[in-house]
Amino acid sequence: MWYGDMLYVACTDRIKLFSFKHIFSADTSADCAARIGKYGAKYCASGYAYIMLQVGQIVASGPAMTFSTISLDREATPDKLVIGEYSTSPGAGLWRFNLDSSTRLPSSYYYDAWSMPFSSVQGVTTRDTKFWFHSSGGVITSGETIQDNYGKLRFWNGQATSAVKVWTGAYGAESLSYFGDDSSSPDTLFTLSEHPGYRGVIAIQAADFD
Template sequence: MAWSLFIATCLGGCGPAPDVEASSETALESQARPLTEGAPLTAHDASCLRLVDQNTWTNSVANMADVGPALGLPALLGDLNRAGPVLTASTYPPATGYKGGFRWNDGDMATTDWIPQALTAGVSGDTNVALVSWHYAPSNPDKGVRLSVADISNMSGSTVNYRHVLLVRPTSAGQFTTVNEHGGGLAWFGNYLYMADTSDGLRVFDLTQIRQVDTSATCETQVGKVGSVWCAYGYKYVLPQVSAYTVPSTIASPCRPKFSFLGKDTRGGTSAVLSGEYCNSSDAQCPYDGSTPGLGGRLYRWPLNATTNRLVVVNGAVVPERAWIMNEPNVQGVAPVMTSTATTSYWLSSTRYGGALFKVSTSASRKAYLSGSSQWARMPEGMHATGSGTNLWTVTEGVSGVTNPATGGRVVFFVDQAAVD
């Protein structure tokens, strides 16, 4: 069966250079044809798309100098102030291959102001660390995005220690403001944390530049420099943005994508940041949906320089290494299938069916693990696959009003990759 895609005429310079896997589909690229949910990944011509480095790496660091010394991630890991209970046999959610996890403390389980979104993980010294983004739901003021830094080195204990850090953007010497984004995707490479900027591309934060700010009552409702101190809405630490990769304004829809979620891929000899689009059949339809709304979300692979941990820039631009139509709706996260060296198979986290994990590839229809069949947790978001091919981590947004982690409350957990392969 041929899985076809809806291809509209790209604006902003879309070229006729499709991925090699798309050669059999090129004759159909001008036709609006239905997509099929659960079909294999469909190669997509992304030659019209590029990102430009805003190149604020040096200036952003210089602008934060007056705030105080750069402490880095190790110092923060020595000052974790919250404890999340490790999940037990009676508190963990149903998930195929479940191995372990934790929930947040009571306040973070119940708050309606902050909502978990993305997850990535890595190692700092000898500490295994999970990073989770939360977006701020109220709009006045918009506190932007906070980051939970959690020590997951010992998942056999009773609690996981963590701390929230506010993401900020330097605006001038000694001044910064909030990062007013959804925080829907994270990918951690070296000292850099990449975050999805829904409309424009990728923002980059430097984990070596974490700084301490004031926590007095004055700072509870303010951000940036206030008198002689620096504030972050009461948070003790800030993580500053250092640069961004943005889509030029001349690139318009349908070529211009959304950056809804991110993933980290280290297979195939070249590391890459993965980005993808959230689409559904109602309020978030996508340009390549054709006659089947919700299925035209695109997945991109952006090449990374393994030495600098920055995206590869050629002739002034970053171009995607590969691109596909996912043929899945409501996708919230992506992780590579690490047992395969080919860069053509992935896990997708989706809120379709109330919660699902899909294993997808270019060569086979999906495998599905559904919350309704007690195979996966409800409302899953970002994911991270360990490079060893052992564990697949995910975070859940939580079902509104539910605080029980076993029935839809917010959790961070991991499963055996082999169990969902």
């Protein structure tokens, strides 16, 4: 999740924080191809041209949380960090934490929390009272086709009595994010698919799926 000068990376048991203010050039010679860190007078990043420093992390201080997927909600007030938990059974957690737009960090311990009534959720994003969920559908096995393993894209309008709408999702469904903050920007959901041979970045009109 990119938020101002911060990059949030979900790492299952924590969220690592990286800063766009701390990006440095690295050596790309053969000496650095398999090295990370300082080697002689050189700074190495496994052959990559740049190093981005980790400046912090977020871990759960109370009950265990699994940081499977994260996204940013700019429609809610204040901005919110959206965290989804992956589980092969219904009942995985969904949380939204307030963000401080000046520090680009969580502003307090206040959060919204839900228990998701469906399984295998790989991506969640929200726009205040609008919620989208992307669930995976398994991997092709003998006798199956890709159509047998498509994921599901779900929408919920945030009301306890509302029905969840369901559409066909990607094969190897992954994360969700929303882009479009003013009238000149597209109202777009972005998602990913992860299985070898079927990997892609997919953009769809959010208004067609709510």
